[in-house]
Amino acid sequence: MKRRVYIETFGCQMNVADSERAATGLRASGYDLCDSADDADVVLLNTCSVREKAERKVYTRIGEIRAAQTGKASPLVGVMGCVAQLEGDSIFEHAPSVNMVIGTRATDRISSLIERAREGERKVIDLDERGENDAWDVSxxxxxxxxxxxxxxxxxxxxxxxxxxxxxxxxxxxxxxxxxxxxxxxxxxxxxxxxxxxxxxxxxxxxxxxxxxxxxxxxxxxxxxxxxxxxxxxxxxxxxxxxxxxxxxxxxxxxxxxxxxxxxxxxxxxxxxxxxxxxxxxxxxxxxxxxxxxxxxxxxxxxxxxxxxxxxxxxxxxxxxxxxxxxxxxxxxxxxxxxxxxxxxxxxxxxxxxxxxxxxxxxxxxxxxxxxxxxxxxxxxxSYVGRTLSVLAEKQSSRSESDLSGHSTCHKVVNFAGDRSLEGEIVEVLVTGAKTNSLYGKLIDRAAVV
Ligand code: SF4
Known part of the structure; x- marks a missing residue:
């Protein structure tokens, strides 16, 4: 059976993009990706260090993951991303149950780092530079x-x-x-x-x-x-x-x-x-x-x-x-x-x-x-009320099953009544209401702008 990896991502879009690349590389190396730490053989926390509070959250999360594993085979745990790069091997002291510390430029080497940890190497760490031929492909x-x-x-x-x-x-x-x-x-x-x-x-x-x-x-x-x-x-x-x-x-x-x-x-x-x-x-x-x-x-x-x-x-x-x-x-x-x-x-x-x-x-x-x-x-x-916006219908709204949610070209969140068959289409929405952080509207046209 293939080994399963769970990646949990904190922080900015760059971390989201790194997790996407890490997942692509891991799948290509024969791993499966899963949606929960409970089902995983390997848990990777892709961390953010912009605020000290975010950094502390990582240690709390490691504790939670370990606490949930009682009675089961324990997964390997790796800390990747900004906290890994900054804290280096001191992470092993703060959280001795961590197996791998994977710096911000080591995304392409994760599968070999996991292999080393699986073979019993303790405290696997890679804070090196990106390789010249690192792949940026994302599946x-x-x-x-x-x-x-x-x-x-x-x-x-x-x-x-x-x-x-x-x-x-x-x-x-x-x-x-x-x-x-x-x-x-x-x-x-x-x-x-x-x-x-x-x-x-x-x-x-x-x-x-x-x-x-x-x-x-x-x-x-x-x-x-x-x-x-x-x-x-x-x-x-x-x-x-x-x-x-x-x-x-x-x-x-x-x-x-x-x-x-x-x-x-x-x-x-x-x-x-x-x-x-x-x-x-x-x-x-x-x-x-x-x-x-x-x-x-x-x-x-x-x-x-x-x-x-x-x-x-x-x-x-x-x-x-x-x-x-x-x-x-x-x-x-x-x-x-x-x-x-x-x-x-x-x-x-x-x-x-x-x-x-x-x-x-x-x-x-x-x-x-x-x-x-x-x-x-x-x-x-x-001021948008009464105007028509071009909206990319991205997903069902979290507030209502009969609404879709997307963004306008001016990056406003726009919610509107519509069924899920429209997901992925660019539609025209007449704005009928405004809140502080989002707009509400009515679908007026299904014309895709491609
Ligand atoms: S140092 Fe930080 S805040 Fe300043 S430009 Fe760079 S990323 Fe932005």
Whole structure:
């Protein structure tokens, strides 16, 4: 009987994409994938280390898995992803029942690591670099959705924002060759996928060593050329995230204007509206640089939805700094905003700063900013009522069996009455109602936009 592996994924889209690749490789090596730790011979936890709380969760989860195994053969347990890369062999000390520690660049070697653990090797660890010929293939069977696919285009980060652990857990930026990305897009299209997300910590920092595949595609930066090359495949909907403000060239907006299949949504995290705090955060951009980019986005011939991230209560953030953030958020009129209260992350430069904004003050700032954002967001969402949106019907709504749920090209969640035969189709929906984070509508046309 084939050995069964269960992969549990925490964190961001990059981790989801890594789990898809790991599953593809494992199946090719003769393993079966299963849906529960209880049925597995091998459990892999693909971990996130962005917040210390997320990291602690992993140890709790390992305890739960071991506790549930009483009376059965114990599975091998591996920790993969960012916590594995950062903590290395200290994981074996914290959690002696862990058999394998698999770093962020070892995804292609997982089956051989499992073999070593099965043969009795204790404390199997691989924190090495990615191999030159590592495969990026993902089998459609392992994709998180049959209609929407993630395509990693760049890994790692060179920016070293003072609060962030990613450059340490994911290493330096490495861009995938453009011809591979274009070929993967074409393949997904032939398999019936309707939407791809080009993903990476900073997609617009994309700089492949070789630009094969981009010949003939103009653009101010390799990312702009890549956008045009991917758009030329005819994939119906193309989204990309996350963009880094400093590397956000206005030509990205021009590329979107030229290509209707480049979707009308940009996620551009600003983190703070105060130059003083931005400097402490080592973001490499000023408020005015950011607002210049926003002005280009807002002047686009297509309305582009805009989303962002903000950290409140960063060490040293004064009332005045926070007011500047509030002002910037009002000015940018974001479609939605991810607000985080600063929390110290060991191993980052900011961990040595005096975390001098009280928890209470952080909460107050969070709530005040949330209130301001909600006002804008309510107005934006209400402005969609009466408009028709192109929606990819992705799945049955979790709220109602008679409703479907999907996303618009501007990345709004849209729910509408419809049966499951429409799943995977791009449909036209007349928006009839708006909530803070989703829209409700009525199906008006089954025309697929392919
Ligand atoms: S750009 Fe800054 S916040 Fe984003 S992953 Fe890199 S270091 Fe972290």
């Amino acid at each position: 459609p069977v392992e994709r998180h959705s049959p209609h929407v696919a993630f395509i990693p285009i760049i890994e790692g980060c060179n920016k070293f924002c003072s609060f962030c652990i990613v450059p340490y857990s994911r290493g330096r930026e490495r861009s995938r060759p453009a011809n591979e990305i274009v070929a993967e897009t074409r393949k997904l299209q032939s398999l019936g996928y309707k939407e791809i997300h080009l993903i990476g910590q900073n997609v617009n920092s994309y700089r492949p060593r070789v630009e094969d595949g981009l010949e003939g595609f103009p653009g101010a930066t390799p990312f702009c050329r890549l956008l045009r090359a991917v758009a030329a495949t005819g994939m119906p909907r193309i989204k990309f995230t996350t963009s880094f403000p400093r590397d956000f060239h206005p030509d990205i907006v021009t590329a979107i204007e030229e290509n209707p299949n480049l979707c009308d949504w940009i996620h551009l995290p600003v983190q703070s509206g105060s130059d003083r705090v931005l400097k402490l955060m080592r973001r490499g951009h000023k408020r005015s640089d950011y607002l210049e980019r926003i002005a280009r986005i807002k002047s686009s011939s297509r309305r582009l939805a805009l989303t962002s991230d903000i950290i409140v209560g960063f060490p040293g953030e004064t009332d005045d700094d926070f007011r500047q953030t509030l002002e910037l958020v009002e000015q940018c009129e974001y479609d939605s905003l991810y607000i985080f209260k600063y929390s110290r992350r060991a191993g980052t430069p900011a961990a040595n700063f005096d975390d001098n904004v009280s928890e209470r003050e952080k909460t107050n700032r969070f709530l005040e900013l949330e209130k301001v954002q909600r006002r804008t967001q309510d107005n934006i969402y209400r």
